[in-house]
Amino acid sequence: MCWLTRNYNSQHPVRIMRPGVTYNVCADYSGTELRQSGSVSMATTEGAKKPVLEVVQAEGCDDSSVTFVLHDEDHTLGNSLRYMIMKNPEVEFCGYSITHPSESKINFRIQTRGGIPSVEPFRRGLNELMIVCQHVLNTFEVSMKEYKEQHKQEEAMDQF
Template identity: 65%
Template structure:
């Protein structure tokens, strides 16, 4: 029973069609939706070695996405990893800019808050 529960909690499955090489793979990401699917698809498609990348949600009641990657020769798993790393880098940059902007705003309005007291 514990093994079945652990198997159901996988967040990533790799599906490769029989007879296909490692350049064409479908990744199933559990408990994900359009937010990650579209962002990751965009980042992966920026890679010049990628021929195709698309995602689909099988059914609205299922919380998983199918992400398909086809490359020119590079293993699809490498493109997937690179896309995840690139997306993480972009998100960290956006977060850093946001936090510094909030801090700058708070610093610039600190005196205005003090005047009201």
């Protein structure tokens, strides 16, 4: 299970947190960290750094056609993120594949129109997905609170 959270530091706009693990998915996009064959690492509770996001780009290609490799993820994030990114009219193609069922990594391909860097729709898709997840969580919490209050009232009435 993982949670998408917003860190209001402009250098790390989106973070994914799991119990015992916190890592930045999207670092500063203006830097060189997500260019060519860059990667973002996460620190585990054991202290070892493990790659979370790798960017693979063919030589001679511009930034509008990039493959992102997301480690320790599956269809849950892949299909949701693909859906959010495909809603962007600047995206020509977006798809993902899982290389093998025993591997927990996703190859996530984005191609954009008009020379727009692929990291922009990727970041926007992550942010939009985070907003949707937060809305679902808030709605669930409100519904649970209402249910518990109603349940308390019914128990109080049954005691009389």
